[in-house]
Amino acid sequence: MSIDLTREARTEQNQQVSEYINKVLSLIEKEEVNKEEAAWITKETVDGFREHVNPGFLTYRKSVTKDGQFAAVEWSDNGACFKDVNGKEYIDCLGGFGIYNVGHRNPKVVKAVTDQLKRQALHSQDLLDPLRAMLAKILADITPGDLKYAFFTNSGTESVEAALKLAKMYSERTTFISTTRAFHGKSLGALSGTAKGMFRKPFLPLIPGFRHVPFGDFDMMKKTFEVCAAVGEDVAAVILEPIQGEGGIILPPEGYLKQVRELCDEYGTLLIFDEVQTGMGRTGKMFAADLYDVVPDIICLAKAFGGGVMPAGAIVAREEVFKSWFPNPFMHTTTFGGNPLACAAAIATIGVLIEENLPERAGVVGEYFLKELKEAAKGHEDKVLEIRGQGLMIGIEFHKDEIGYEVSKGMFDRGILVAGTLINSKTIRIEPALTIGYEEVDMVISTFKEVLSLVKA
Structure with missing residues (x-):
């Protein structure tokens, strides 16, 4: 709204905006729209975009x-x-x-969210919010191996950002290895791990210290570790999608993920599994890590984590790794991550996945x-x-x-x-x-x- 508008013009504009808002809200309220309303919605959508x-x-x-x-x-x-x-x-x-x-609008997930909404939508940020604690306990129970502590986010790229920062705090190392065809998100840290040049070039230089090796090529991964160690740039973490999603649904060669796990153990390097797309039952197991019998140090979740109803994500890490954030839990925070509505959705989603x-x-x-x-x-x-x-x-x-x-x-x-x-x-x-x-x-x-x-x- 221009500051040059007269009081009368601003009042008239506000009235027009209010009328438009009321029309939109009345359409949202309807279960069905008629032909004329559908045509108006279509025109407004195309024009608005x-x-x-x-x-x-x-x-x-x-x-x-x-x-x-x-x-x-x-x-x-x-x-x-x-x-x-x-x-x-x-x-x-x-x-x-x-x-x-x-599924779309799963009734159990919708009910959990609407039930929570009737009582409280967002938390005060200062008191302890119960659903975050309860969801974290559930995740500790269902994630692979000894993964124990959770941090909640709003999206996949935020989960990757949290994992990268946690890995840096854990060892103070600054080198990360990702793979070709990898997709980890588009915020600057996650984009540094993402492989496609078209997404990366306009934003170079990205976060320093990232190296990419061919996905599935264990020999190249091992050589990169050796070179990094030789030049004093020890690897903080390897970040992998167990099955590459945006890369074209690329499955790992047999034994590859176990070999990478063993290599990380040899060099004191963390293994991060980006299960934003593969997690929550997509591959035939709750997590693709279970499919390949490999336990990462940090697992990243999002997408289906919120049941298709709420934006929600998380990382879950081993205590030895996560305790880097114990002294100061404000080293990495997010206003909306782990909010009551998102936690309600995630809890119900996990319930549906298990029960059905x-x-x-x-x-x-x-x-x-x-x-x-x-x-x-x-x-x-x-x-x-x-x-x-x-x-x-x-x-x-x-x-x-x-x-x-x-x-x-x-x-x-x-x-x-x-x-x-x-x-x-x-x-x-x-x-x-x-x-x-x-x-x-x-x-x-x-x-x-x-x-x-x-x-x-």
Whole structure:
């Protein structure tokens, strides 16, 4: 609002803003909107992105037509699906980049959050908040090995930042090893561990001390350790995704993660597992660390941690490591991390995962999904390079970016949402809710087969 406005003009502008707000709130209140309201919402959304959010999203989103006259604007969701504002239903195989492990608007998670909201939304910051303590205890019980102390965040990149700072305080070493194709977030510390040059170059120089080695190449990892030790730059920590998500759903070679664990032990180096995408049952175990029988020193969680209802994240670390923060717990803090609503959501989410045995279900359904996708791709080897995955974390890699885009666009037009990965755009991901039914899986597979037959190599 301009400071040059007259009092009368400012009063009139405030009135217009209030009327607009009331209209928006009245639409939020509705369970269903009519055709005219849907058209207004669509226009306001497209115009708002163009004028006030970022017009770049309009060229990126597959849901927006080239002339901008139509856009699929999401409005409601439930289970493994969501609906656009016009009522068209989509099977969600992107899953908000893996946040909907317990499904869209899981009733137990929603209830926990609304119950907490009725009593208290946020905490005072000065008194002890009970749900944070209770959630930390639950995490100590379910995370691998002797991981014990938790720090709560709002997102994956914040979890990585916390892990990196904790590792630095633990040993006062400043060298970190990450891997090619890694994605750890886009804040400056996390971005230093992320691999894709396009995300890194505009912000160079990043945090000093980071080195990248090829993912899965243990010999190169070992040589890098040896060189760092020889020049007096001992490694503080290795940060790895047990299965690379944004890198294109890349599985580690057999024995690789155990070898890295042993190497870290040999050099007194911490091992950080970034399980922001692989955690909370996605790969067939509660954590991918369990899948490979490796216990990290610090584990990073987010995405599905909040049950697809609240933004929430955490790190959990061994006591020996975490006690670096005991003398002064204010060395690293966040206003909203571990707030009561987020903790309620995370507690309910873990409850659903355990009670409904969703990690194991993800393994079984994922095995079926993977097998049927490979079957559907037979005869299209000129288009599909490889289909790979673990649990309900599946990647379909094509020979060219253009094929991947046409397949994902064709599936979207037929009511299936998939998307490429950020580091490897030739690969589209399949990361549905772990609650997805076999009937919905079969619909995805048949649609994939149909679209694949129409796309040119």
